[in-house]
Amino acid sequence: MALQSLDIVRRSATTLPSPEVRGAHTGQVAKLIDVTKCIGCKACQVACMEWNDLRDEIGTCTGHYDNPPDLSEHSWTLMRFAEYENPNGNLEWLIRKDGCMHCADPGCLKACPSPGAIVQYANGIVDFHEENCIGCGYCVTGCPFDVPRISKKDKKAYKCTLCSDRVAVGLEPACVKTCPTGAIVFGTKDDMKQHAAERIEDLKSRGFDQAGLYDPAGVGGTHVMYVLHHADQPMLYSGLPENPKISAMVGLWKGVSKPLALLAIVATAFAGFLHYVGIGPNETDEKDEEAARRELEKTS
Amino acid sequence: MSDRRDIVRYTAGTRINHWIVAISFVLLALSGLALFHPALFWLTNLFGGGVWTRVLHPFIGLVMLFAFVFLAAKMWNDNRMQERDWRWLRQARDVVNNREENLPDVGRYNAGQKLLFWTIVLCLIGLLLSGIVIWRVYFSMVFPIWLIRFASLLHAVSAFVLICSIIVHIYAAIWVKGSVKAMTRGTVTPGWAWKHHRAWFREMSKGREPK
Numbered sequence: 001m002a003l004q005s006l007d008i009v010r011r012s013a014t015t016l017p018s019p020e021v022r023g024a025h026t027g028q029v030a031k032l033i034d035v036t037k038c039i040g041c042k043a044c045q046v047a048c049m050e051w052n053d054l055r056d057e058i059g060t061c062t063g064h065y066d067n068p069p070d071l072s073e074h075s076w077t078l079m080r081f082a083e084y085e086n087p088n089g090n091l092e093w094l095i096r097k098d099g100c101m102h103c104a105d106p107g108c109l110k111a112c113p114s115p116g117a118i119v120q121y122a123n124g125i126v127d128f129h130e131e132n133c134i135g136c137g138y139c140v141t142g143c144p145f146d147v148p149r150i151s152k153k154d155k156k157a158y159k160c161t162l163c164s165d166r167v168a169v170g171l172e173p174a175c176v177k178t179c180p181t182g183a184i185v186f187g188t189k190d191d192m193k194q195h196a197a198e199r200i201e202d203l204k205s206r207g208f209d210q211a212g213l214y215d216p217a218g219v220g221g222t223h224v225m226y227v228l229h230h231a232d233q234p235m236l237y238s239g240l241p242e243n244p245k246i247s248a249m250v251g252l253w254k255g256v257s258k259p260l261a262l263l264a265i266v267a268t269a270f271a272g273f274l275h276y277v278g279i280g281p282n283e284t285d286e287k288d289e290e291a292a293r294r295e296l297e298k299t300s
Numbered sequence: 301m302s303d304r305r306d307i308v309r310y311t312a313g314t315r316i317n318h319w320i321v322a323i324s325f326v327l328l329a330l331s332g333l334a335l336f337h338p339a340l341f342w343l344t345n346l347f348g349g350g351v352w353t354r355v356l357h358p359f360i361g362l363v364m365l366f367a368f369v370f371l372a373a374k375m376w377n378d379n380r381m382q383e384r385d386w387r388w389l390r391q392a393r394d395v396v397n398n399r400e401e402n403l404p405d406v407g408r409y410n411a412g413q414k415l416l417f418w419t420i421v422l423c424l425i426g427l428l429l430s431g432i433v434i435w436r437v438y439f440s441m442v443f444p445i446w447l448i449r450f451a452s453l454l455h456a457v458s459a460f461v462l463i464c465s466i467i468v469h470i471y472a473a474i475w476v477k478g479s480v481k482a483m484t485r486g487t488v489t490p491g492w493a494w495k496h497h498r499a500w501f502r503e504m505s506k507g508r509e510p511k
Contacts, residue, residue: 013338113335114350134350136335137436141448150436249449253456258337261460268464272471282398283477289491296490296505
């Protein structure tokens with residue numbers, strides 16, 4: 001796996017470029033989740049558990065189909081079920097496989113203070129290297145999709161890796177391999193967009209006028225994309241954000257303010273030094289002591 | 301050399317209190333800057349690595365805050381701004397050029413020190429409140445994400461203002477000779493008090509016998 005380091009194009013908290021002699025010459029990868037084909041069987045969740053050796057706690061029924069109720073350090077992907085009554089009065093069951101979107105401009109990576117705890121590969125996958133994670137949770141703060149989870153046990157951040165280990169050796173992610181309806185497909189981003197376009201055309205011919213691809217530009221596009229029947233209302237799909245982007249507050253906190261603040265701190269100290277050299281210290285001399293003595297005698 | 305005529309400016313208790321705050325501040329600034337800018341991440345080595353830095357920082361923060369409450373309570377009244385303080389500030393040019401003879405008489409603290417005091421108070425309130433919100437292990441889960449983002453920014457801004465202010469504070473102690481001794485041994489010479497804090501000097505001299 002060591003050679004995989006040559007495929008890293010961005011490392012968190014690193015100001016200089018990473019070794020990136022290799023490129024993704026075969027194109028960047030993407031996972032396409034066709035929500036319209038999903039039957040909610042959760043096989044992807046099971047495959048994810050199996051491949052990644054994860055076992056979440058057995059919870060209790062919370063009154064809806066989501067199981068477990070939320071993403072966690074042990075559940076890197078989760079089917080979210082939403083019931084939507086469309087304008088025709090019909091019920092639609094919108095099931096979205098939630099998990100890391102692998103943004104081209106990842107908010108987690110931008111926010112992370114620990115060098116190399118979050119990396120982005122040339123193929124577009126955003127991966128956490130937990131051995132470098134310090135558990136501050138800034139990735140949670142930075143993520144526009146509420147994906148990373150901090151383990152209660154080891155205080156490290158975890159999320160979907162897009163099976164970077166499988167992809168590195170030419171396999172598709174475990175969830176893709178297992179999906180029985182072909183709702184999840186994997187390939188180069190270009191191919192996936194083309195495939196999505198065909199699917200959208202088909203959906204439109206079946207009356208879903210607003211069918212479309214979810215590849216939000218606000219985060220530079222994502223390497224996990226959705227085909228949605230209601231691409232104009234992504235919020236219907238258990239709160240999929242309409243125009244996700246790195247929050248302006250995170251942008252300010254982790255952007256220009258970093259070098260500027262450091263510069264201002266150094267400048268403040270330097271101004272003090274210049275003052276000392278230019279104007280000099282303010283000293284108390286014998287005349288002052290004498291004046292003080294006189295005044296003390298006066299008051300006595 | 302200590303002189304029997306020296307004036308006590310800070311009692312041992314206040315001095316110890318000040319240095320607890322000061323040492324915690326230095327540790328907090330180093331660990332905080334380590335997580336603020338990648339170029340300073342190596343500072344985490346001083347604390348036993350990145351994880352230890354993340355663990356220790358908030359607890360040291362509580363120590364600083366707790367200690368500062370006592371220090372602030374003691375100094376609160378002496379730091380109220382008065383009419384002459386605003387005049388002092390308008391003559392900042394005389395201040396930086398060491399022309400103290402042109403300035404209005406100064407009480408226990410000058411206007412610069414007072415402003416610094418209130419800046420520290422404000423920054424520490426900001427740091428405490430935002431620090432709790434971004435203390436991931438214990439508290440972040442109860443706050444909405446927008447508040448965590450705002451708190452992260454507020455924490456950085458308050459810390460930045462505080463660090464710059466403390467640099468000014470430290471420099472002022474180096475600049476005005478005789479000040480450091482007030483905080484290490486507790487006393488200043490009568491000449492120092494007469495020159496820099498004349499109103500305070502007169503107040504003090506009323507209640508003491510000349511020797």
